[in-house]
Amino acid sequence: MTVTDHYPTRVSEEASIVDRKEPVVRGSEGDGPLSRAQLDAFDRDGFLLLENVFTAGEVDDILSELARLAALDEVKADDRTITEPESDAVRSIFEVHRIHDRFAGLAGDERVAGAARQIVGSDVYVHQSRVNFKPGFRGKEFSWHSDFETWHAEDGMPAMRAVSASIALTDNHVFNGPLMIIPGSHRRFVACVGETPEDHYKASLKAQELGVPDDQSLARLVEEAGGEIATLTGKAGSVVLFDCNAMHGSNSNITPYPRSNVFLVYNSVENRLVEPFAAPKQRPSFIAAREFTPV
């Protein structure tokens, strides 16, 4: 089967911007938990903030399970656990929905999985899951990027038909390095320069340098957004849903307030992965699942 590459990237010395080919929202009100207004906002902005989705009790329960996991020697030693560049602190645990039942349940929770189905307009499977810990005092910034650019180039995701859910486990303030998104950027695809080296993911999970758009393209996206950059603040228990191609990043965090979240990526079962479009080989399945069982 030959799949046409609608989003060539990492193939030229010149950056370029092309329009999105696919619709953003395919489902309707009634297909899931989101209202028409919420679907419209997601369609327009490429993201949606939902407050008070999980209760304080649910968040506490998740946090204590995570503390337990992150302290286990077998988890620390696991390839799926990523540590901070300059210390041994756990930064992310991948495939957390397979490591522990609690997170399998979370991945199938109607409040997030149902919203994802409603947006992509089909059944979904978990393309990637992870927990992120962004420590206080020395939390590092994360450069602007479109997840789809990487998933397309390195994982062979054909089309923009995936949605991410970030479940806040700590309060996101304006000052502790919250997620920032350029509104409307999900409708534009920035082809990045450079060529993907083998096993690039090992370095890129610590600090992304390839697949990062150039300054000029970024400035243009912000200009097209009328100068706006959305800062996604919200209490623990809130959820941000965002399109796979939304341009996002975060500043550093020097405050004492850490930031933790559970990150779940739902891809349409009609958009399963093929061979990478711009990388010598597939990334490990804990980063890009190749089992397409619907949740």
Added chain:
Amino acid sequence: MTVTDHYPTRVSEEASIVDRKEPVVRGSEGDGPLSRAQLDAFDRDGFLLLENVFTAGEVDDILSELARLAALDEVKADDRTITEPESDAVRSIFEVHRIHDRFAGLAGDERVAGAARQIVGSDVYVHQSRVNFKPGFRGKEFSWHSDFETWHAEDGMPAMRAVSASIALTDNHVFNGPLMIIPGSHRRFVACVGETPEDHYKASLKAQELGVPDDQSLARLVEEAGGEIATLTGKAGSVVLFDCNAMHGSNSNITPYPRSNVFLVYNSVENRLVEPFAAPKQRPSFIAAREFTPV
């Protein structure tokens, strides 16, 4: 003349916090441009945000003067010009009120100098002036610090009787690394650990490592502030006045929006510098003036 050191710092292996000895505000309403409510807010919080102090025309005028200065080879080569750690971009120009008449005028402007006099309750002189350019895309974070800790340890400023004015030349948004201050922290002095090496200022102006409070002390100051951290956003032309001992810092800036400001430090003429309290020798006078002529 022997001056008692009320704020020992950099002398012990243990950090400690002591209370401020001096009053914060000494002047009254009528002594200057600030109202009673504004003086009270400064007294309580250690800072004050004044919107629309300078007009758009004044800001444009300052910006074009600065662009002209920053492009001059003699300014670039000047010891008083500081560049970014990882590039050659101009980050700060010190003693800018002596380099150019326009900035001498600004330093004497009643809207800022008058407010400073009113707060410290005496005539003031310029202890330090500089212009800061925090570039977009790759603006670095600045660790938490009390300016007074450095001015006391390295410059011999005896008491907390100085006030800083930061004049915004660009809009300060929540997302482009604005100044953050811990409210009420100006009433506490965090003694820092370590000993000042010779010519420490050359490194510290790029990335401060000494004179930086420990995590525990910072967490305590935030706790004492009821968990609050103030994020000083405001349009170009706004001014933040803050106490010399206010604990402040800023996160990185990955957005396309640069941040520039003129920074003026006014010290009371009754608080002139003596020998450094915790450093082998004085810093250069472009960083810590030893000419105490009132403005």
